[in-house]
Amino acid sequence: MKNLNYRNPVGVGKYTGLLLIMPFIIGFALFTLYPFAASLILGLTDYDGIYSPEFIGTENFSDMISSSEFRGAVGVTLKYTFILVPLKLTVSLLAALLLNAEIKGIGVYRTIFYLPSILGSNLAVVIMWQFLFTSGGLVDQLTETVGLPSVGWYGDGNSAMLIIVLLRLWEFGSAMILFLNALRDIPSEYYEAARVDGCGHIRSFFRITLPLLRRVIFLNLVLQTIAAMQEFSAPYMITGGGPMKSTYTIGMLIYDEMFRFHNAGYANAVSWAFFVLVTVLVLILFAVTRKKTEEDI
Amino acid sequence: MKKLFLYLAALGCMTALSSCGGRSSPKYISPDGTLDKCTIRFSWWGGDDRHEATLAALELWQQKHPEITVTPEYGGWDGWTEKVSSQISGGTAPDVMQINYDWLVSLSPDGNGFYDLELLSDQLDLSVFDDEVLSFGRMNNKLNAVTVSVSGRGLFYNSDTYKKCGVSYPGTWSQLMELGDKMSVKGCYPLDLDIQSGGTAWYLAVVYVQQDTGRQFVSMDGELGFTEEDIRMALDFYKELEERHVIRTVRERIDEDGNAALYQSPSFMDGSVGGVLEWGSSVGKYDMVLPEGVLESGPFLKNDDGNSDGWMIKPSVMYAVSKGTQYPDEAAAFMDFLLNDPECAAVLGTSRGIPASQQAEEALKKSGLLSGLAYDSDEMLSDLDAVTISPYMELPRVKEMCNSAIEKVSYGKSDTAQAAKELYTSVKEYLKKVAK
Numbered sequence: 044m045k046n047l048n049y050r051n052p053v054g055v056g057k058y059t060g061l062l063l064i065m066p067f068i069i070g071f072a073l074f075t076l077y078p079f080a081a082s083l084i085l086g087l088t089d090y091d092g093i094y095s096p097e098f099i100g101t102e103n104f105s106d107m108i109s110s111s112e113f114r115g116a117v118g119v120t121l122k123y124t125f126i127l128v129p130l131k132l133t134v135s136l137l138a139a140l141l142l143n144a145e146i147k148g149i150g151v152y153r154t155i156f157y158l159p160s161i162l163g164s165n166l167a168v169v170i171m172w173q174f175l176f177t178s179g180g181l182v183d184q185l186t187e188t189v190g191l192p193s194v195g196w197y198g199d200g201n202s203a204m205l206i207i208v209l210l211r212l213w214e215f216g217s218a219m220i221l222f223l224n225a226l227r228d229i230p231s232e233y234y235e236a237a238r239v240d241g242c243g244h245i246r247s248f249f250r251i252t253l254p255l256l257r258r259v260i261f262l263n264l265v266l267q268t269i270a271a272m273q274e275f276s277a278p279y280m281i282t283g284g285g286p287m288k289s290t291y292t293i294g295m296l297i298y299d300e301m302f303r304f305h306n307a308g309y310a311n312a313v314s315w316a317f318f319v320l321v322t323v324l325v326l327i328l329f330a331v332t333r334k335k336t337e338e339d340i
Numbered sequence: 341m342k343k344l345f346l347y348l349a350a351l352g353c354m355t356a357l358s359s360c361g362g363r364s365s366p367k368y369i370s371p372d373g374t375l376d377k378c379t380i381r382f383s384w385w386g387g388d389d390r391h392e393a394t395l396a397a398l399e400l401w402q403q404k405h406p407e408i409t410v411t412p413e414y415g416g417w418d419g420w421t422e423k424v425s426s427q428i429s430g431g432t433a434p435d436v437m438q439i440n441y442d443w444l445v446s447l448s449p450d451g452n453g454f455y456d457l458e459l460l461s462d463q464l465d466l467s468v469f470d471d472e473v474l475s476f477g478r479m480n481n482k483l484n485a486v487t488v489s490v491s492g493r494g495l496f497y498n499s500d501t502y503k504k505c506g507v508s509y510p511g512t513w514s515q516l517m518e519l520g521d522k523m524s525v526k527g528c529y530p531l532d533l534d535i536q537s538g539g540t541a542w543y544l545a546v547v548y549v550q551q552d553t554g555r556q557f558v559s560m561d562g563e564l565g566f567t568e569e570d571i572r573m574a575l576d577f578y579k580e581l582e583e584r585h586v587i588r589t590v591r592e593r594i595d596e597d598g599n600a601a602l603y604q605s606p607s608f609m610d611g612s613v614g615g616v617l618e619w620g621s622s623v624g625k626y627d628m629v630l631p632e633g634v635l636e637s638g639p640f641l642k643n644d645d646g647n648s649d650g651w652m653i654k655p656s657v658m659y660a661v662s663k664g665t666q667y668p669d670e671a672a673a674f675m676d677f678l679l680n681d682p683e684c685a686a687v688l689g690t691s692r693g694i695p696a697s698q699q700a701e702e703a704l705k706k707s708g709l710l711s712g713l714a715y716d717s718d719e720m721l722s723d724l725d726a727v728t729i730s731p732y733m734e735l736p737r738v739k740e741m742c743n744s745a746i747e748k749v750s751y752g753k754s755d756t757a758q759a760a761k762e763l764y765t766s767v768k769e770y771l772k773k774v775a776k
Binding site for chain 2: 091092093094173174176177178179195196197198199203280281282283285286287298302303304305307
């Protein structure tokens, strides 16, 4: 008979909590922890994904460091991230500010703005995107209409990257939702007081809104940075990583090494290097944000 | 809790480590000589023409063998290798698979990657194949796959485009070069070459050099046969094709529609690109997007001395049975049906090229189906002294290196000497590693 009291009203045993979270722990161990550990081990092997791996020490990691392809993929991934993330945060914040207005039918507008994120980059969207930028496609026709010269979107490295950036930028819904929630949490009294003191909209935005959104901006920054660093499907389907590897991200490199070239050991080593790179980037973001917060205090 | 995580992590490491060292030895389910009620899976890649023909063949199989259901898995070529290799790696490979020639080297280097088909001779009639044809599917003395058809890449032209430009199909390399100037007046290109998964740009350049030098790019046992100078000659040849407007530059080609295949591109469908280099067994997808009878096969190019060597053949597609199949007898019986059954041969036609099975070829002859683009091209090829392509030349990494060199030359990022040097070194090193 369990000892029932105020702190334990239903007779919870010592291990009941553990038992209740066991499904999660088992799932986490099997599908996250085990692959995570196994990936590191496989990174130290010569493994083709079919036959048993053979231990080769740190050879994959040294090959990776000397590989111009790996360095190129890191460069492309960072360039893509640094272009996309600030753009996406800006656009999603602006959209959130617009959708924070108290006007009739705002729910419909919010749904419409969020729609691209629900569609994601599924095959139909990617094919549509591909057709938009083909030679003589809709974008070409639009630029011609306004008297601009026709751009070879896919043949140039920078414009090819822009196609991918625009696709992801179009899917700003999730970042926008986070901003919108945070905006709605800001008490309206702050703005009323500011207005009484003669503060305009722009000043209110920089003096009230932005400082109070700091935590959400940081959260969005981290989430979007991680998502951008992991980019794979859009360049894989739209540009194939080209031209001249200008849209060849680390995600594509890992996929190619793993499935096209049957070089699973190396692919796992790259995955670990990628993990370290993302971790370092996020830690830098944390450090910079903490410093900024301390300065503000 | 910390301890629990530590134990789990250690367990993960131990499991991963325990699989290191030594080759795995997948278990055979031995054939029992009987056909039981079951469901098996069959996968293939191809164009719509092949899909339609194969699905019709499956219906025929179902009528003949209602007890054995065959589930089809099919799609286009892009990404197919990755899909099947991950299925094999994960132990979920289809029972019967259409495979590519180079997969034998990459997925079954010791002959243990696929079922040994000689163990299934009760259900699978191998006597209707030439020994040489069967030898293509042997790895380490184990028959891993059976060749469906032997084919080579041939030249196919849009007859309307050529008529519009008032020119005839080229017979020599110099005639091909001259066509560029003549057809550009009408805004057309005589040919298209790609650096995508097909890699036809490098393929044609290799043919040109092989014809000139008599050396094979890569030997059957994985030795690089070209010298650095030969590779430079191939890249110079490619550059000249672009400069003389025989083909579009890589940039012009990509600008049109990015990563899309040629047969899906407007330039091919509207005839401004007038030719394609393609396997006889796969040309149907190009034929389908043009009006009937417009695509015609053209002669294999020679040099000005009449030398037509250097063109290549290979098993265009092969069938293999999964090593881990639960139904080896049934899979073999189904494979026999696909390869040898006269009715099935008539349904499949030349959607996978001219059948290598003498029985199927005979059936096509009797039905009057031994005709069409694939047949015309194969007939012309059989008159040449074609060389068998090394499976090592088909390896994705080798293709990637060659395509990358072509791209650099096309974009002007490297001159042909520099690109040749890099390509020679990288291919040589890679082949040394994989052909050990």
